[in-house]
Amino acid sequence: MTALPHQIEKSAELWTVIKRGGYAYLAGLPRSGKSLTALLTVEKSKRVKNVLILTKKAAIGGLLKFTEDAELDLQKNYTVTNYEAVGRIVDRTHSKQGKKLKKPIPEIVFKLNPDDYDVLIFDEIHSLGKIGKPTKKYQILKAFTGDKPWIGMTGTFGVETMNAAYYACSLSTKTPFPHYKNFYEFFKGTFIEKEYNMVNEKKEYTGRWKFQNEDTIYFNKLAKSG
Numbered sequence: 774m775t776a777l778p779h780q781i782e783k784s785a786e787l788w789t790v791i792k793r794g795g796y797a798y799l800a801g802l803p804r805s806g807k808s809l810t811a812l813l814t815v816e817k818s819k820r821v822k823n824v825l826i827l828t829k830k831a832a833i834g835g836l837l838k839f840t841e842d843a844e845l846d847l848q849k850n851y852t853v854t855n856y857e858a859v860g861r862i863v864d865r866t867h868s869k870q871g872k873k874l875k876k877p878i879p880e881i882v883f884k885l886n887p888d889d890y891d892v893l894i895f896d897e898i899h900s901l902g903k904i905g906k907p908t909k910k911y912q913i914l915k916a917f918t919g920d921k922p923w924i925g926m927t928g929t930f931g932v933e934t935m936n937a938a939y940y941a942c943s944l945s946t947k948t949p950f951p952h953y954k955n956f957y958e959f960f961k962g963t964f965i966e967k968e969y970n971m972v973n974e975k976k977e978y979t980g981r982w983k984f985q986n987e988d989t990i991y992f993n994k995l996a997k998s999g
Contacts, residue, residue, distance in 0.1 A: 774809075774838075774839070774842045774844050774845055775844065775845075776809055776813055776845070777806060779806065780806045780809050780810045780813060781813065783799075783810050784810050784811075784813035784814040784816075784817070785817075787799060787810065787811070787814040787924070788814050788817045788818075791814065791922055791924070794947060794949075795920070795922045795923075795945075795947035796922060796923050796924070796925070796945065796947045796948070797814070797923075797924050797925070798898070798924075798925045798927075798941070798942065799811060799924060799925065799926045799927070800926075800927050800928075801926075801928060802928060803928040803929075804928075805928070807926045807928070808835075808836055808839055808896070808926065809839055809845075811894050811924045811926055812839055812840070812845075812847060812851075812894075814924060815849055815892055815894070815924070816847060816848060816849060818891075818892070820891070821849060821891040821892050822849060822850060822891055823849070823850045823852070823889060823890050823891050823892075824849050824850065824851050824852070824890065824891065824892045824893075824894060825852050825854070825885070825889075825890040825892075825893050825894070826840070826851060826852065826853045826854075826893075826894040826896065827854065827855070827856050827859065827893065827894070827895050827896065827914075828853065828854075828855060828856070828896035828897065829855060829856070829896070829897060829900075830855040830857075832896060832897075833853050833854065833855060836853045836896065837853055840853060852890070854885075856910060856914070857910075858884055858885065859883065859884060859885055859913055859914060859917050860881055860882055860883040860884050860885070860913045860916075860917065861881075861882055861884070861909075861913070862879050862880065862881055862882070862909050862912065862913065863879075863880055863882055864877035864878070864879060864880070865877060865878045865879075865880040881912065881913055881916050883913075883917060885917070887917050887918075887919060887921070890921065891921070891922075892921065892922050892923065892924070893917075893918055893921055893922075893923040893924075894923070894924045894925075894926070895914075895923060895924070895925045895926065895941075895944070896926050897926065897927060897928075898925030898926060898927050898941045898944075899927045899929055899937050899938065899941055900937075901914065901937070901940050901941050901944065907940065907955070911940055911944075914944060915943075915944055915945065918944050918945040919945060919946060920945060920946040920947060921945060922947065923944065923945055923947070925941055925942075925944070927941070935956075936956050939956045939959055940956065
């Protein structure tokens with residue numbers, strides 16, 4: 774297997790983005806070569822040794838074809854597994870001193886050690902955000918990611934909800950929106966009102982919101998790039 778010219782070109786651009794901000798969101802059409810582009814990006818680092826790639830269980834085999842391809846001669850240590858393998862949330866019923874708690878406290882238990890990996894690659898990263906409260910999957914991955922550099926891949930960014938896109942971009946401390954605690958604060962702080970057009974002297978909702986500040990402008994550009 775050999776890399777195509779556009780994968781080599783985009784991996785160089787992606788590397789520049791990661792060095793600047795610590796994260797990169799790689800949006801492209803399905804089957805456009807995002808996986809190998811992400812791997813080529815990580816290969817450019819002299820410090821990175823161990824890389825964790827998270828995906829759906831059914832897609833593990835497809836990613837292993839890249840990481841195990843001898844012709845590519847990849848130099849990093851790659852681990853490919855499914856999202857559920859990272860950890861789980863359990864209800865802790867007793868304190869560390871052994872005293873029974875009045876109310877169980879949710880606690881994240883990692884199955885993998887975050888310190889074992891230098892960079893994280895998230896396949897189909899758009900799946901992390903859902904309408905409503907952050908999912909358990911998102912909470913686990915956010916705690917696991919911390920301040921690690923990361924690459925998120927998606928083939929459907931342009932059709933995802935703003936909620937899904939926001940949570941994908943706020944997965945770690947390296948985020949374009951560090952001053953918003955959650956999606957609702959982001960939405961409230963960046964979208965001030967619905968946009969209407971006058972049709973036959975009547976107001977009709979366009980399906981869009983008027984932008985309020987630079988965060989939303991950034992978000993809009995990100996969506997259009999997908």
